[in-house]
Amino acid sequence: MKVYLDNNRVTPVDPQVLGAMEPLLKEPYGDLHALHWAGAASRKAYNTALEKCYAALHAGEKDTIFFTSGSPESNTTLLMQLYTRQILTGRKNSLIISEREPLSILQAAAWLEEQGVKVHRLPVTEEGIVDPESLTDYLTPRTGLVSICLVDPESGAINPLEEIVRICQSYEVPVHTDATWAVGKVPIDLETLEVDYLSLSGETIHAPTGIGALYARKDTELSPLIFGTRSAPERYRGGPLNLPGIAGLGKALELASDALDFEMEDARELRDALEEGIAALSGTQTLIEWSRRVPNTLLATFEGVESEALLYELNRDGIAAFSTTVHPYGEWVRPSLIERLGLDPALKHSTVGFALSRYNTEEEIDYTLKHLGKALEYLRSFSPVAPKENA
Amino acid sequence: MSKARIKAQGFWEDAPFKIEMLAEKPKNNGRLTEKEAKELQGTLHIHDFGNPEIGMMVRWYWVLDEAGRIVACRYELFGSPVLRAVTDMAALLCRNKSLEEAEKINYKSLEYFLRDHPSNPALPENRRYLILFVLRSIVTAAAAARGESLPDSPVVCECSGTDLATIESAIRDFDLESIEAIGNYTGAGAFCGRCIAPRADSAPREHYLVDILRRIRREMEEERKASGTVIDKPFKEMNPEEKKAAINAVIDEHIRQMLIMDGGDMEILDVKENGEHTDLYIRYLGACSGCASASTGTLFAIEGILKQKLDPNIRVLPL
Numbered sequence: 001m002k003v004y005l006d007n008n009r010v011t012p013v014d015p016q017v018l019g020a021m022e023p024l025l026k027e028p029y030g031d032l033h034a035l036h037w038a039g040a041a042s043r044k045a046y047n048t049a050l051e052k053c054y055a056a057l058h059a060g061e062k063d064t065i066f067f068t069s070g071s072p073e074s075n076t077t078l079l080m081q082l083y084t085r086q087i088l089t090g091r092k093n094s095l096i097i098s099e100r101e102p103l104s105i106l107q108a109a110a111w112l113e114e115q116g117v118k119v120h121r122l123p124v125t126e127e128g129i130v131d132p133e134s135l136t137d138y139l140t141p142r143t144g145l146v147s148i149c150l151v152d153p154e155s156g157a158i159n160p161l162e163e164i165v166r167i168c169q170s171y172e173v174p175v176h177t178d179a180t181w182a183v184g185k186v187p188i189d190l191e192t193l194e195v196d197y198l199s200l201s202g203e204t205i206h207a208p209t210g211i212g213a214l215y216a217r218k219d220t221e222l223s224p225l226i227f228g229t230r231s232a233p234e235r236y237r238g239g240p241l242n243l244p245g246i247a248g249l250g251k252a253l254e255l256a257s258d259a260l261d262f263e264m265e266d267a268r269e270l271r272d273a274l275e276e277g278i279a280a281l282s283g284t285q286t287l288i289e290w291s292r293r294v295p296n297t298l299l300a301t302f303e304g305v306e307s308e309a310l311l312y313e314l315n316r317d318g319i320a321a322f323s324t325t326v327h328p329y330g331e332w333v334r335p336s337l338i339e340r341l342g343l344d345p346a347l348k349h350s351t352v353g354f355a356l357s358r359y360n361t362e363e364e365i366d367y368t369l370k371h372l373g374k375a376l377e378y379l380r381s382f383s384p385v386a387p388k389e390n391a
Numbered sequence: 392m393s394k395a396r397i398k399a400q401g402f403w404e405d406a407p408f409k410i411e412m413l414a415e416k417p418k419n420n421g422r423l424t425e426k427e428a429k430e431l432q433g434t435l436h437i438h439d440f441g442n443p444e445i446g447m448m449v450r451w452y453w454v455l456d457e458a459g460r461i462v463a464c465r466y467e468l469f470g471s472p473v474l475r476a477v478t479d480m481a482a483l484l485c486r487n488k489s490l491e492e493a494e495k496i497n498y499k500s501l502e503y504f505l506r507d508h509p510s511n512p513a514l515p516e517n518r519r520y521l522i523l524f525v526l527r528s529i530v531t532a533a534a535a536a537r538g539e540s541l542p543d544s545p546v547v548c549e550c551s552g553t554d555l556a557t558i559e560s561a562i563r564d565f566d567l568e569s570i571e572a573i574g575n576y577t578g579a580g581a582f583c584g585r586c587i588a589p590r591a592d593s594a595p596r597e598h599y600l601v602d603i604l605r606r607i608r609r610e611m612e613e614e615r616k617a618s619g620t621v622i623d624k625p626f627k628e629m630n631p632e633e634k635k636a637a638i639n640a641v642i643d644e645h646i647r648q649m650l651i652m653d654g655g656d657m658e659i660l661d662v663k664e665n666g667e668h669t670d671l672y673i674r675y676l677g678a679c680s681g682c683a684s685a686s687t688g689t690l691f692a693i694e695g696i697l698k699q700k701l702d703p704n705i706r707v708l709p710l
Contacts (some may be wrong), residue, residue: 113591306446308471312403312414325446349446349469382420384450384467385443 002318003364007204008153008181008297008355009322013248014206020049020251021208024244031240033230042243046233049250053213056253057198058189062218066236067211067246071180072104074199074214075147077225077236078176079108082144085223087117092144094118098130098159100334101149102178122148123335126342128157128288132164139171146175150182154324154353155337156297157288158186165194174220180204180212184256185264185294196220200253202245206357207252211245263358268295270365271356275300277369281376283387287341287351299324299353301343304386305379310352313375319368324351346385400515406473407507410514413476419483420475423452423465433462436536440528443469445552447524449478451532453485460489473514474521480504481525484652490533498522498564499645500652509692520551520578527557547598548586551578555598562607570600626669626702635662638671641700646693655679657693660710668704671697675709685709 004012023029024045030038032046053065068074079095086092097109099121113119120138125131130148139146146168148159161177168175176197179188184205190198197220201212214236216222228238275298278284283303302310307323314321324337325348338348354368380386406414428435433454441448447470454463464485466478481501485493501522505513514521534541544556561567561576574581580600585593588601626637639659650656656676663670673693675685682689686709694707 304469306443306470308446309475312472315403316415346443348444350443382417382422382467383469384439384448385469 001364001367002320003360003368004320005354005356005360005368006320006322007357008156008353010203010209011206011357012359013208014252014255016255017207017248017251021244021248024247029243032233032243045243045247046241049246050233052250052254056257057215058191059215060190060218063190064216064218064222064236065213066233067213067241067249068237069210069242070203070212071102071178071199071201072212073225073237074201074212075102075104075176075178076108077214078145078197078199078222079105079112079147080225081221081223083112083115083117085221086144087112091142093142094120094138094140095144096120096122096135096138096146098122098124098148100124100152100154100337101147102153102180105147105149105178106334124152124157124337124340126340127292128152128155128337128341129159129292130164132160132167135164135167139168139173141171141173143171143173146173147177148175149178149180150188151179151185151294153181154322155288155299156181156293156355158182158292158294161195162193169194181297182294183253184260185296187260188257190215190217202249202252205249205252205256207248208245211242211249213249259358264295267356267358267360270360270362271296271298271354273362274298274354274356274365274369277365278372281373283376283380285343285347287337287343296356297353298355299337299351301338301347301350302352302376303347303350304383305376306349307352309379310375313379314352314368314371317367317371317375319371322353322355324353325349400517403472405515406476407505407511407513409480409505409507410473410476413479413505414472417475417479419465419479420468421465422467423454423463427463428454431462432456436532438528438532438535440531441470441524441552445550446470447474447521447552449474449525449528451528453532453536455490455536458489460487461485461493462487471521473518474524477501477505477514477521477525481529485529490536494530494533496526496529496652497648498526500649501526503649503692509688510695516575517581519575520553520581523557523561523577545598547600547603548577548579548582550582550586553577553579555603558600558603559607562604563611567604568608570604573600573604631662631664634669635659637701638662638697638705641697642693645696645700649692650677650679650689653678653682655682665706668706669702671705671707673707673709 028038030036030042032042033039059065068077095109095112095117097105109119122130122134148161148164150161151158165175174196177195178199180199180201181204182188183200196217198215203209222236224236224238226238229235230239234241275286278300279286285301287299307325311321311323336348339345423435425435431454433456436453436455438451450467452465453461456462464482466482468475468478484496502513531541544554546552546554547558558573558577558579565576567573567576570580570587573579580587586596586600588599589595629637655678657673657679658676660672660674679685690707690709697705
């Protein structure tokens with residue numbers, strides 16, 4: 001049995017999304033600016049997808065949404081325009097991010113730092129979220145941007161963004177959020193969540209990898225990172241555009257917002273069943289309080305067991321999970337979550353997480369729990385730091 | 392970057408068969424008790440090395456007999472499956488060795504025993520530090536069993552728990568020239584990267600890898616110049632006497648230990664020029680003579696090492 005529980009990295013493509021993309025993949029599709037029937041069909045597909053994106057995010061008529069190759073490109077576009085248009089011109093001089101941002105923001109911020117930009121990294125509290133009050137220590141009228149991800153990709157903690165936005169608005173500083181791990185898991189209504197910029201990506205909402213979007217509220221500044229503009233749809237990102245991807249993203253966003261309530265309730269029930277099962281095992285602990293987490297994610301520590309060893313045992317039984325510390329994935333650039341949460345540093349290498357999607361079933365969760373218990377027992381049978389009752 | 396570098400690095404799926412087998416079904420893991428030690432007429436020594444904070448911890452259980460020989464060897468482990476495979480192989484190698492012999496197990500021999508084929512490295516470059524970790528654990532366990540303690544050395548990299556002495560000796564032993572190579576062999580600097588060079592976003596530290604590397608490379612260069620024994624010309628331009636000396640040096644450094652570990656040895660009979668080739672005539676000694684692998688695997692390994700270290704046109708002919 002194959003169980004896929006790594007849905008915060010990449011999700012399987014939804015059949016309905018595939019259906020929306022199929023006409024563009026199987027038959028010739030024209031360039032957006034072509035003067036023939038194929039071009040007309042492409043323009044129609046593009047407009048339909050764009051409408052769906054606006055509707056799903058509740059974006060205003062005068063706001064901008066443009067398609068990129070994914071949230072890393074959206075984030076980079078935004079930070080580069082901050083540098084070239086606001087910092088190099090001397091209008092602004094600093095950037096505030098959280099220390100657990102996605103890799104694209106952390107690395108872009110490190111690069112900006114090398115160029116002499118002041119970068120403040122907000123630590124996460126013992127609850128695993130950014131404390132909005134800590135923002136006021138760093139906010140000045142010359143802060144160019146505050147960028148805090150809506151949901152932490154590893155722990156699933158939801159940052160209190162509405163409060164962050166409120167504080168930033170009083171200082172007139174624009175706010176950006178990377179909502180890649182939040183779309184389809186928490187309701188995103190841009191009428192009430194007044195962020196100025198928002199990035200999202202297809203691979204976490206059952207659309208294919210390689211498509212994403214950047215939202216910008218009206219009257220905010222934007223400039224392209226990738227040139228090659230021919231018309232308004234390509235104003236902020238040179239074309240030709242990834243039309244099959246855009247059609248897929250539009251459909252996926254529509255599904256994500258329409259089905260949010262009941263599908264996430266299903267995922268939440270399964271996640272809670274998994275969480276209960278894990279809590280029943282000895283020497284385990286779930287990180288981040290239940291109410292502060294997205295409904296599909298669960299990050300736990302397993303005392304006396306190394307993350308990679310546990311992932312290896314799970315993988316042998318066909319279960320795909322993730323960990324925050326396994327080496328070559330680059331998670332090391334972030335400070336350890338375990339230390340921030342005030343837990344025993346010996347647990348640093350003992351985290352394994354599970355991210356569910358609407359495709360997981362009860363049967364899969366039972367199977368996972370059964371094999372998880374077996375793997376823990378086996379690994380603890382020769383672990384020098386196994387919890388007492390096993391020793 | 393080359394194609395080989397850009398290719399997606401395999402993880403567990405590309406591990407050699409031997410490592411996969413040992414990770415899946417380790418044979419020497421578990422505990423030994425005082426009772427079992429008594430039955431074996433030996434004393435039990437338990438030694439911890441590493442800690443869970445760096446993601447690697449091994450607890451050795453050794454039963455030593457009166458002559459100080461390791462008659463039984465088991466381990467408990469907190470670490471990745473690949474580390475499990477390496478530790479399991481090390482436990483196998485430690486058995487029936489005296490403490491001194493166990494200490495002498497070196498990187499090459501342990502790594503060689505993990506290979507599927509003599510010419511394919513057992514571990515990907517960025518995981519070589521696991522072998523050094525296990526070797527360090529054996530050395531400290533042996534010292535502890537004798538009641539000695541190793542000199543203290545400051546920790547340079549907290550993420551991997553690597554101390555200064557380990558980094559210094561790794562640079563010398565493996566002739567490391569880059570920070571990346573240090574990370575591959577010792578794990579230092581391969582994680583959060585704060586110990587590599589001073590950074591704006593972290594507090595100043597006592598030791599940085601760039602400084603250590605520069606200092607040791609300078610010392611090595613000076614020693615090399617001072618010794619004066621190094622022949623500084625390409626292998627092709629050497630005269631037969633110099634060629635013989637160069638081949639001898641490579642065999643002593645890279646090959647002989649490997650053979651001695653198996654109770655064998657070899658000697659060089661002659662080195663002859665044969666057109667563009669250099670023919671090396673050798674004789675196997677001890678267990679190697681008559682070994683089935685002497686004309687296949689072992690021979691390819693010897694030839695491969697000489698070809699890589701000296702000249703691609705060397706041929707090895709056993710008599």
